[in-house]
Every structure is written in C-alpha cells, then in structure tokens.
Amino acid sequence: MQWYVVASLLTILTSSQGILTTLSQSNGGYKYDYATVPFLAEVFKLIVSAVLLWRECQKSPPPKMTTEWKSIMGNLKIVTTGILFRLFLKRKLSNLQWIAIVLLAVGTTTSQVKGCGESSCDSLFSSPIQGYMLGILSACLSALAGVYTEFLMKKNNDSLYWQNVQLYTFGAIFNLARLVLDDFRSGFEKGPWWQRIFNGYSITTWMVVLNLGSTGLLVSWLMKYADNIVKVYSTSMAMLLTMVLSVFLFNFKPTVQLFLGITVCMMSLHMYFASPSTLLDMPLTAKAAPESAIEVSVDRKMDS
Numbered sequence: 364m365q366w367y368v369v370a371s372l373l374t375i376l377t378s379s380q381g382i383l384t385t386l387s388q389s390n391g392g393y394k395y396d397y398a399t400v401p402f403l404a405e406v407f408k409l410i411v412s413a414v415l416l417w418r419e420c421q422k423s424p425p426p427k428m429t430t431e432w433k434s435i436m437g438n439l440k441i442v443t444t445g446i447l448f449r450l451f452l453k454r455k456l457s458n459l460q461w462i463a464i465v466l467l468a469v470g471t472t473t474s475q476v477k478g479c480g481e482s483s484c485d486s487l488f489s490s491p492i493q494g495y496m497l498g499i500l501s502a503c504l505s506a507l508a509g510v511y512t513e514f515l516m517k518k519n520n521d522s523l524y525w526q527n528v529q530l531y532t533f534g535a536i537f538n539l540a541r542l543v544l545d546d547f548r549s550g551f552e553k554g555p556w557w558q559r560i561f562n563g564y565s566i567t568t569w570m571v572v573l574n575l576g577s578t579g580l581l582v583s584w585l586m587k588y589a590d591n592i593v594k595v596y597s598t599s600m601a602m603l604l605t606m607v608l609s610v611f612l613f614n615f616k617p618t619v620q621l622f623l624g625i626t627v628c629m630m631s632l633h634m635y636f637a638s639p640s641t642l643l644d645m646p647l648t649a650k651a652a653p654e655s656a657i658e659v660s661v662d663r664k665m666d667s
Contacts, residue, residue, distance in 0.1 A: 366589040370597045373581040377601035380574050382608060387567040394563030398545060399556070400572055402538035405531050407576035412527035419524055443506035444595050454590070459642060463635035464592070466627055471599050474606060474624025509594065513586045523587045530583065596632060603628055 387393070444464075456464075516526055542556040553559055585594045603625050609615035634642065 366585065366593060369581055369584050370589070370593050373578065373585065373594070373597040374601045374604060376574055376578045376581065377598050378604040378608065380571070380578060381605050382612060383567060383571045383574055385613070387565065387571055394565075395568055396542075396545075396556070396559065396562070398538075398541055399560050400568070400575065402535065402542060403560075403572045404575040404579065405534035405538050407572065408579045409528065409531040409535055411576070411580060412524045412531060416522060416524035416528055419522055443503050444509060444591050447506050447510040457639075459639070460635050463631045466631035466634065467596065467599055470624045470627030470631060471602060472624070473627060474603060474621045476620050506591075509586075509591045513591050516583070516587045523583065526587070527580070527583050531579070592635070596635070599628060600632070 387395075516523075546556055582594060585597070603621075606615065606617075606621055607625075610617050
C-alpha cells in the first residue's frame with residue numbers, strides 16, 4: 364500500500380472524527396461517558412494489532428521483541444515538527460520544503476482567524492502572555508512526542524504489529540486509569556465504570572469509537588513506513604476538510620480566511636511533495652546559455 368493512500372484515508376477519518384463526535388451529541392451534551400470512547404478505541408487497536416501479529420507469526424518466525432518502544436497556537440507544532448524532524452532524526456529538508464512547512468502553518472492559521480465582524484480585531488493578541496507561552500510549550504511537546512514515536516518505531520526491525528501491541532497496551536492502561544479515577548472523584552455515584560460503560564451508546568457513538576481506533580492504526584503505519592511530515596499534512600488537510608463539510612452539515616458560514624487558508628495549504632502540499640523539476644520550470648534559453656559561453660571561450664583560445 365502506497366503511503367499517499369494511507370495519508371488520504373487518515374485525512375478522511377480525521378476529518379470525520381470531529382463530525383461524528385458532534386453528531387453523537389444530544390441537546391448539546393453526551394448521553395454517554397465520553398471518557399469510555401478513547402478507552403474502547405485503544406482496546407480496538409490493541410485487538411486488531413494482536414490479531415494481525417498472530418497472523419504474521421503463523422507465516423514467519425516471531426520477531427525479536429524488545430522492551431523499548433486544537434487552537435491557532437497548536438498550528439505551531441507544524442513548524443516545530445519540521446525542526447525536530449531535522450535535529451532529532453537527522454533528516455535534511457530542502458529550502459523549498461522548509462518554505463512549504465511554514466506555508467502550511469500559515470494556511471491552517473489563516474483559515475481559523477475570525478474576521479473583525481465576528482470578534483474584536485485586537486482579540487487575537489489580547490490574551491495573557493502565559494497563555495501564549497503554554498501554547499508554544501504544547502506545540503513543542505506535541506511535535507516532540509510525534510518525532511520520538513517515529514524514532515522508536517524505526518530504530519529496529521520489529522514488526523509493526525508487535526510495536527502496536529506494546530503501544531496500545533499502555534494506551535488502554537492509562538485510559539482505564541482515567542475511568543477509575545473518575546469513579547473515585549464522583550464517589551461511585553453512578554456505579555463502577557464497567558457497569559455503565561455502554562450506557563447511552565448509539566450507532567453514531569460506535570462509529571466514533573471505530574473511527575478513532577482506525578485513525579490510530581493509520582497513524583502508526585505512517586510513522587513506520589512514511590514520516591511525521593506526511594502525518595502533519597494529513598491532519599492539517601483534515602482540519603480544512605472538516606471546515607468545508609461543516610458548511611453543508613452544520614450551516615457553518617465560510618469566510619474569506621477559510622478560502623485563503625485552503626489555497627495556501629494546497630500550494631504548500633504541492634511545493635513539499637512535487638519533484639524539483641516541476642517546481643523549477645527553466646526556459647530553454649536559460650539552459651542554452653552555458654553552451655554558448657563555452658563556444659565563445661573556445662573561439663577566443665583559437666584566436667590567440
């Protein structure tokens with residue numbers, strides 16, 4: 364399977380996640396305990412990975428197992444991912460690719476900026492400095508987590524499914540701890556979590572769980588066989604796709620900023636992944652110039 368097919372599927376699933384979550388609400392709230400959704404998604408990913416690992420082991424010897432293993436400020440992680448991608452994984456990006464990454468951050472940010480008619484023009488920079496510092500820290504930590512995960516998944520030849528089993532086991536444990544902690548905080552007012560885990564679930568809720576789990580499996584595939592930059596582009600395009608779909612599903616009013624953001628992001632996408640020959644279409648006269656210069660220098664030598 365080509366990486367761009369997986370990236371396209373990730374874009375669609377990531378975009379549909381927010382839409383399905385909104386559709387699963389009732390009267391502006393959830394009839395179910397939303398904390399159970401990531402737990403069930405981790406269990407789903409763990410089961411799928413374990414089944415695929417078992418099938419893989421039937422065909423070949425078991426792999427060597429090792430013990431290692433959304434606001435405007437959040438768009439800063441696009442650039443920080445590129446920086447950590449270069450520093451931590453020693454991957455060199457061309458100047459055009461760096462420009463493309465910056466354009467992607469600018470495009471996604473532009474699409475989220477509200478016009479002066481929706482809020483005051485100075486509201487974007489009216490928050491306390493602590494908020495911006497925490498936003499920058501959050502972006503750096505998010506990018507570091509993604510790059511370090513890619514580093515762990517590519518540092519050895521372990522099976523992808525075995526690595527997923529390790530990863531999602533920890534994910535299920537931490538989400539289970541969240542459910543237990545919520546029970547203690549509420550004094551078990553609604554009973555233990557396992558007695559109400561499926562309360563209020565509908566078909567849409569189950570679609571949210573399966574969509575979230577499938578998204579995680581696609582991300583792990585991209586981490587193993589592609590890279591973080593591909594994942595960043597997929598999730599950024601998903602955000603823009605969600606805004607476009609919201610126009611038809613939730614009567615969202617498109618803005619000029621949204622169209623400008625989509626245009627800039629599409630230019631960034633083409634600039635990053637296109638071959639240099641398609642980006643630098645040199646005219647024929649420029650290519651012929653060096654040959655004429657050589658001929659002139661040869662004639663001068665003969666005259667001398």
